Amino acid sequence: MKSRQSGYYKAVRRVSSLISTTDKELHEILDGIIRSTARAMTASASLLLLDSEQKNLIHVSSWGLPKSFILKGIIDPKQSLKEVVTGETVIISNVTIDERVQYPETVNKSGIRSVIAVPIFIDERPVGSIRVYTKEVYDFTNQDINFVSTIANLTSVAIDNHMLRDMTVQVRKEFKKEENLSLLSHARTATFAHPSEKEFSQILDFYNIEWVYEPSSFPVSWENDRITEMFTPDFYLPELDLYIELTTLKQSLVTIKNRKVRLLQRLYPDINITLLYKKDYDRLLQRFGYGPLAESRGHGISRVLYSSAEIQNRVNELAAQISADYSGKNPILIGVLRGVFCFMADLMRQITIPIGVDFMTISRFSSESISKINVIKDISLPVEGKPVILVEDIIDTGLTLNYITRHIRGKGVTELVVCALFDKKAKRIIEIPLKYRGFEIPDEFIVGYGLDFLEEYRNLPFVGVLGRNEKSTEKRPGKRKSPK
Ligand code: IMP
Ligand code: MG
Numbered sequence: 148m149k150s151r152q153s154g155y156y157k158a159v160r161r162v163s164s165l166i167s168t169t170d171k172e173l174h175e176i177l178d179g180i181i182r183s184t185a186r187a188m189t190a191s192a193s194l195l196l197l198d199s200e201q202k203n204l205i206h207v208s209s210w211g212l213p214k215s216f217i218l219k220g221i222i223d224p225k226q227s228l229k230e231v232v233t234g235e236t237v238i239i240s241n242v243t244i245d246e247r248v249q250y251p252e253t254v255n256k257s258g259i260r261s262v263i264a265v266p267i268f269i270d271e272r273p274v275g276s277i278r279v280y281t282k283e284v285y286d287f288t289n290q291d292i293n294f295v296s297t298i299a300n301l302t303s304v305a306i307d308n309h310m311l312r313d314m315t316v317q318v319r320k321e322f323k324k325e326e327n328l329s330l331l332s333h334a335r336t337a338t339f340a341h342p343s344e345k346e347f348s349q350i351l352d353f354y355n356i357e358w359v360y361e362p363s364s365f366p367v368s369w370e371n372d373r374i375t376e377m378f379t380p381d382f383y384l385p386e387l388d389l390y391i392e393l394t395t396l397k398q399s400l401v402t403i404k405n406r407k408v409r410l411l412q413r414l415y416p417d418i419n420i421t422l423l424y425k426k427d428y429d430r431l432l433q434r435f436g437y438g439p440l441a442e443s444r445g446h447g448i449s450r451v452l453y454s455s456a457e458i459q460n461r462v463n464e465l466a467a468q469i470s471a472d473y474s475g476k477n478p479i480l481i482g483v484l485r486g487v488f489c490f491m492a493d494l495m496r497q498i499t500i501p502i503g504v505d506f507m508t509i510s511r512f513s514s515e516s517i518s519k520i521n522v523i524k525d526i527s528l529p530v531e532g533k534p535v536i537l538v539e540d541i542i543d544t545g546l547t548l549n550y551i552t553r554h555i556r557g558k559g560v561t562e563l564v565v566c567a568l569f570d571k572k573a574k575r576i577i578e579i580p581l582k583y584r585g586f587e588i589p590d591e592f593i594v595g596y597g598l599d600f601l602e603e604y605r606n607l608p609f610v611g612v613l614g615r616n617e618k619s620t621e622k623r624p625g626k627r628k629s630p631k
Contacts, residue, residue, distance in 0.1 A: 151187075155294045158187035162298060166305045173309040177208045180305065181277075184298050185210035188279050188291065191259070193217070194302065196267075196275035197224065197231060198357055198385035204231060204275065205359050205385070212280070216257040218364045221383065222249060230264040234273045236292060237264040241284050261285040263292065265299040269307055277302060344381055344393060347428055351384070353512045354520050354546040359383045362390075365418075367410045378407045380420055387577055390420040393428070421576055430592065431544060432512075434600075448607070449614030452593055453586065458568075458610065461585045462490065465566060466497030468583060469536065478534045479503040481526055483551060485605075486540035489597035490568045490585075494538065503528050509551065520550050530555070534562040536583075540598055541569040545577035552579065569593065569610075 165171070165179045177194055185192035191211030195204040204222040227249040228237040239245045239262045242254050248262075259280040266273045277299045279291075339345045339360065351358045362383035368376040380390035392408055394401045401424070408422050453461075469478075477500075482491040484506050495504055508524040535555055542548055548565065555563055566583035573590045594600050595607030604613075 152290065154187040155290070158183040158294070159297055159301070162301050166301055166308065173306065174208065176305050176309070177302065178210075180298060180302055181208045182210045184277065184279065184295070187294070188281075190282075191280045193278050193280075194275065195222065195231070195278065197273075200386050203385050205362065207275070213257050215364075216253055216259075218361070218379065221359075221362055221385070228262065228264045228276075228278070230266045230276050231273045234266050234268070236266070236296065238262070238287050238292070239264075240286055258282050261287070263287050263295055265292075265295045267299045267303045267306070269303050274303075274306070341393070343425060343428065346432065347382070347391075347393060347423075350428065350431060350512065350546075351382070352519070354550055356387070356546070356549070357385050359385065365411055365415060367407060367414060376407075378411050380411075388419060389577075390418060391576070392420060392422050394422060394424050423576070427574060434543075434592070447614050448594070448604075448611035451609050451611050452588065452591075453610045455596075455608040458585075458596055459493065462493045462568070463497050465568075465583050465585060466494050466499075469494075469566070470499045473502075473534065473536075474500050476534050477501050477503070478536050479505060479528055479530050480536050480538050481530075481555065482506045482538045483540075483547070484508045484524075486598050487538055489605075490540055491538050494566075503533075505530075507551075509547070520547075522554060531559040532561055535560045535564075537563060537565045539565060539567040541571065541588075541593070542567045542579070542581065543571045543574045545575050545579045548579050549577045568596075 161183050162180050165176050165183075168176070171179075181192050181194050191209070193209035193212060194207045196207050197204055202223075204224050204227065206217045206222075209217055224231045228239065228247055229235075230237045237247065239247060242248050242251065242259055242262060248254050257280075260283055261281045262278055264276050264278045267275045267277065277295060279295055339348070344360070348358060348360070360382060361379050364377040364379040366374040366376070367378045368374070380392045382391040382393075383389070384391065392404060394404050405422065408420055411418065411420060480491065480495060480498075480502055482488065482504070485508075487506075491504065491506075495502065505526040505528045506524070507522060507526050510519070510521050510523050512520075537548070537551065537555060539548060542565075552563060552565070564582035565579060567581055568585035570581060570584045570587045571590060572587055592600065592613045593610050594604035594613050595610045597605055598610065599605045600613055604611075
C-alpha cells in the first residue's frame with residue numbers, strides 16, 4: 148500500500164502542474180489527468196461529462212478501456228451509477244452482481260469487476276464524473292477514495308479555469324445564468340477520420356450545437372448470436388437526440404451507407420438519424436463563400452423559379468391567413484435580416500390587423516475566424532407575454548432557425564410560430580415546425596427578392612435559381628479556377 152501512496156502523491160503533483168499550464172487545450176489536460184489517475188491506481192479510468200441538457204453522460208476521455216466499452220452507448224445518468232445525479236461517490240465492488248450498472252453485459256465482457264465513481268462539481272452543480280475500473284474484485288480503501296476525490300476536484304479546477312480564462316465577470320454571470328456550460332465542445336478529443344467531418348463539426352460549433360463524434364456503435368447484423376456488422380454514425384447531437392451520418396462523394400460507399408442507415412432505422416426505430424451528403428455541406432459552406440463550391444460565383448441565373456406576381460399572390464394569401472388567425476391578438480412579427488426585408492415589407496402591408504414589426508441580425512459563419520453564432524442586433528420591442536411570428540426568407544438546414552427560436556423563446560413570449568416564404572425541405576437537419584409556408588422549393592440555391600449569394604442578386608424582383616456549372620465545380624481534382 149505504501150507504494151500506492153507515493154504513486155498517488157506523484158499523480159496529484161503531475162495533475163496540479165498540468166492544470167497550471169497555459170499552452171494546452173482542455174482536452175489534452177483532461178486526457179493527462181485520466182492517464183495519471185489510471186496509472187497511479189493500476190486500473191482503467193474515464194471522464195464523463197453531462198451534455199448541456201443534463202440528459203446524457205458522454206465519455207470525454209478514457210484510459211485502458213476497450214473501445215466496445217466506450218462505445219457502449221450514451222449513458223443515461225439516471226440509469227447508470229447515479230453519482231452525477233446525487234452528487235455522491237458510488238462504489239461498486241462487484242459489477243456482475245450489482246443492479247446499479249446500466250450495461251451489465253458490456254461491463255462484464257470488458258472484464259471490469261469493481262468501479263468507483265466520483266462526481267465533478269462546478270459552481271456546486273455536478274457536471275460529470277471520474278470513474279476508475281479494476282479488473283479484479285477490489286475493495287476501495289479510504290486512501291483510494293480520497294485520491295479519486297482529489298483528482299475530481301482538480302479536474303473541476305481545470306475545467307473552470309479553462310472555460311473562464313477569457314471571460315469578464317459580466318460574461319461569467321450571463322454564462323451561469325444560461326446554465327449552458329457546453330463543456331463537451333471544449334473537452335472532447337475528436338480524431339476525425341475525414342476532413343469533411345472536421346468541417347462539419349466547425350459548422351455545428353458555429354451554430355452552438357453540441358456534438359459527439361462517433362458516440363456509439365449499433366449492431367446491425369447477426370449470425371446466430373454473433374454480431375457480424377456494426378454501424379457507428381459519425382455524429383450524435385445530444386440536444387436534438389439526433390445522429391448524423393456524413394457520406395463522401397464515392398457512389399459505392401454512399402450505397403453501402405444508405406443500406407446501413409436503412410437497417411439501423413428498421414432495427415432501432417426510436418433512433419433519429421439523418422444522412423448528409425458531401426454536397427449538402429459543401430453547399431452549406433458555399434452559402435458563406437467557403438468550400439469547394441464557393442468559386443461558382445458569377446454564373447448568373449439559370450432560370451426563374453417564381454415570378455414577381457406569383458410571389459405577390461402567395462404573400463397575400465399568407466397575410467390573409469395570419470390576419471384571420473391572429474385577430475385580436477396583436478402579434479409581433481420578427482424578421483431576421485437581411486434576406487427577409489422584401490418578404491417582410493410585402494407581408495406586413497397585406498396584414499389587416501394591428502401588429503408590431505421588429506428585426507434582428509445574427510453573425511455569419513466564417514471558417515477563417517472561429518466564430519459562434521450570436522445576435523449582433525437584437526430586437527428592440529418588448530415581446531414578453533406576447534405572441535410572436537418569426538418571419539424568415541428561407542429555411543434550409545434549420546440550423547439558423549433553431550438558434551433564433553431559442554433566443555426568442557428566452558424572452559418569455561406566449562407563443563412562437565414560424566412563417567417562412569421558402570422551405571427547402573429536403574435539406575433539413577433540424578426539424579422546426581412551420582406554421583406558415585410560402586413555397587416548398589427544390590434543393591437548389593435561390594436568389595432574388597431579398598435573397599443573396601455573397602451579397603449579389605438581392606434586388607431581383609423575382610426568385611431565380613443560381614446557375615452553377617455542376618461538372619466543373621463538384622469534381623475537385625484538376626479543377627480550374629473560375630476567372631475573377
Ligand atoms: P439554414 O440555417 O440552413 O436553415 O439557413 C437559413 C439561412 O441561410 C437563410 O435565412 C438564408 O439567409 C440562407 N440561405 C439558405 N438557403 C438559401 C438560398 O437558397 N438562397 C439564399 N440564401 C439561403
Ligand atoms: Mg436569413
